[in-house]
Amino acid sequence: MLVEQKLNTLLELINTSTNDELIWINGYLNGILAKQTQKEIQPEVKKGINKITITYGTETGNSKKLATGFAAKAKKHGVHAKLQSLDQYRLNDLTKEEYFLAIISTHGDGEPPAAAKKFYDHVHQNGFKLSKLKYSVLALGDTSYPLFCKAGEDVDEQLNKLGGNRIAALQKCDIDFETEADEWFDRVINSLSESTQSVPQSVVAPALRKSPGKKIYTGKILTHINLNDFDSSKQTFHIEIESEEVQYQPGDSIGIIPENKKELVEKIIALTGIDAEKNIHYKDELISVYDLLHKKLNILNLPERVVKKYAAIIQQEIPATKIDLIDLLKIYPAKDEEQFTEVLKQMEATAPRLYSISSSPEMHPGEVHITVAKNCFSVNGEVKYGHASEFLSFLNEDNELRFYVHPNNQFRLPGEDKNVIMIGPGTGIAPFRSFIAERDATGASGKNWLFFGDQHFTSDFLYQMEIQNWVETNLLTKVDTAFSRDQEEKIYVQHKMLQKGSEFFEWLHAGSFVYVCGAKDPMSVDVEKTILKIIEEFGERSKEEAEKYLFDLKEEGRYITDVY
């Protein structure tokens, strides 16, 4: 097997070695071999498959990050991967696709991310066949939500209905997705390399492992303050939660499952006559009816699918509508305790709400702070409050609160010497309070520019005195504020950005990182438009060049948003 020269060298080595040395060499070679075998297990992809399309629909950037990593990995296997965001994807191309991967997250009540909406709707249409298509879907989600990974599930199912064949089964991932996602991609590559043409049938996703990263903490409320003054139309709560063991990074959020109001729970119990202390099996746990209604179940604004299940149990016709459990029980009462127990078992768990952390682990060790706006809206003239924000607004100091940390790896501070521009009106200030405090505690040398806005200067300037202190200590290099209702014409953060356009562009061009947090619409949309305008106007670029400039910023991870 060896050429003569090599063979001679080897024989010479063997002949001049002692027994012990030979044993050692033997072991050494075994070690090398063992490593190589691992590598060589990675299959060569079959000849002819030299092109796959990897698409992603992202809200927070996780899908994109994964897709980018997979594309690089594919290349190592000799496959050219075409990487594309689903909002950029030409829908007509789908019928021409041969090998197609989709990484897609799920938001709210089973919704696809905005960037994947068109694609999602497209695959739900009939009238075309995807006979050539071999595909697999990686679905990202959060098991705390009832419709976990629903968007990915739907896409997987629709592609199959349209005639596509799965390369690998749908993989659903919880918030700690990295390992499972890697394993899924390995399976995909494996399938492509198998010599047989056998395409996996529709298979059930592997059983979900309990997410190791999703640790539930119980913290004590240390401080609970409404930051708005009494005459404000808003209520924004600054809540400090004590938790010795909590670990997070600036930019992360926490997830909170709001509890239902005791009065409402008691009304439901009285209405149904059910024994509040009775323990029943809900999913995997044994829990009292009271606790189930109080802490676990979503009993407000039930989705139609739950109403449908309710109708099936009590065997009545109920129009498809969103309705609170209490109203459902009043109009269509359950026959007896047994029937209502069955209803309870079929109900969905309350989905968690995420709140950006506004503290810094360095500055506020053992604590997590959040900044919660009491969400107020009007339904048919009646003032209603968002369930979670209302729950949080009623907490008192010393109450306990359960939460988990939801990492947001996209939304991170850059290197300590980098300059940052933070645009965070309203509760959008939250992660920036964390950023600034972190930079304060760590003595980061980069410059910091904050844009803040709200309705009124005197009543709505969240964290005003802290911001003043940061300016006095030169931690904040610049602050610009916009109070929309203090004058006749409405002034928002984007107006202040444009006013300071020349300087804004200078910062941008010198490598600053730009962060936007707060309302998605219209704030983040207007802010982005304004940044484009600033690049055009003050960077003296054409519209197309400005768009390219912004695109590059996004690619470089220098324009990062966390909007809701």
Add this chain to the structure above:
Amino acid sequence: MSEIKDLSALEKVKVVSNGLRGTIAESLTDELTGAIREDDQALLKFHGMYQQDDRDRREERAQKKLERLFSFMIRLRLPGGFLSADQWIALHEIAGKNTTGVIKITTRQTVQLHGMLKSKIKPTIKAFHLAHLDSIATCGDINRNVTCSSYPTDLSVHEEISSYADKISTLLKPKTRAYYEIWLDEEKILDKKSEEDPLYLDAYLPRKFKIGIGIPPNNDTDVFINDLGLIAIVEDNKLLGFNFAIGGGLASTHGNPETYARLGSVIGFVEAGEKTFKAIYEVLTVQRDFGNREDRKQARLKYTVDRMGVQKFKEEVEKRTGFTFEETKPFAFTERADEYGWKKNPSGNWDYTLFVENGRVLDEGELLLKSSLLEIAKTGKVSFRFTVNQNLIITEVKEKDKSAINDILEKFKLIEHTNITSAIRKNSIACVALPTCPLALAESQRYLPSLITKIEALLEKYNLENENIITRMTGCPNGCGRSPAAEIGFIGTALEKYNLHLGGDHEGYRLNKLYKESLGETEILSELDELFADFKKGRKKKESFGDFTHRTKFEN
């Protein structure tokens, strides 16, 4: 004044202020705070404004991580307290739009508005400017608003005397254009020569300076409490000139015996016209040059006069005017109160003096004072004059318009309001104090009305309800509400605690004295109960309460 001493910090601020500009313009553009920079706060006073904050809200707002609720008080320059109907309408609208809405009539015959946010200062001053009103030099170390008696004995003379208030105010206005530049966007002056101020130079006066004109026999302006009091001498309906009274001033500081209230010393007579103006001007220059600039608590004219001696001070003024004061002309004040209700003035027109408790014009409960005055102003048939007792005169009402105005007063029940108000309430004054005044140690205008109600009951008990006892309350010993010149004076020492002062006369010639220290309400009422009982029993014929307490409590 050749020796060099340490000037007070404020002196330096004034000198380097570049004509009272400082960095006010920069302070205004600071978006992070509703306050202005500390040095600018001192300069802002010269523009007629004080920075204040709602002291009731400090603690709660600090919890909310919000800074203090800063706002500004703005005071108008209204020599003689005169306002046209159109100006009243403008004031009404500005107050509603940019401030708390309450129009506060001050003890210096002008009005001030509270609660103006920093962002509203410029719009407010611009709006005032359109109505030909300004706030120049109504606070600060400078001549303040000039007051003038509201009750003429003869119209033509009254007009003439009133015009002195106006002319004195103009004569003593600072020359800097800072006000116009900062607030009214007037173009910056490059040639600073035109701003040279031979009166104020660059350090202005050592302390505030107040001038008031009194027309005997009614001492409604409390002429002796002014740094410079001018007592008009009228003979045969002709203004001869003024007796000058120098060194009045009521402020003192608790626990600082070097400070005290003082009434003006009459130093002589000056004939009307140029000589009067010259003498006034030089009183200011002597105070400018001889006043204490090291210790602001010793800086008022009264201390300069006492340090130099009245005679020496007078001689210094004479040296500068080039003429001597003539011998003081005889005069007599017999009253020190407003004349409520309808009064025909010597021109044949009518005046209605309306009672305004603590000078606060607002719509409150059943009493729609502000709305009614707006309606009256809108008739265009009246003018307004404020009194130094914080009341309001609807003036210059022609005989033919009187019933129309009366109808409005009737409609809003203001005549009834003025008539049923007790004598003691009508003669009461309270300063602003909490929550906005930074000096206040105790409540004043928020408290006195309810205390008066309780005092009324005591007076009724002894059938003394028609006594015009002058009662004044201030939240600190600074004396804005002229409490040292009252028959019953309450001076706040701490929350809900007041020093009780007694023995001031009714006409304003004699200050009161400290009677009891740091009384709570119960103690105040029991002291007064006893005093009224004694007064009822032991008063001499027509003896006023002030004279009675002076005789029985302090003379023996």
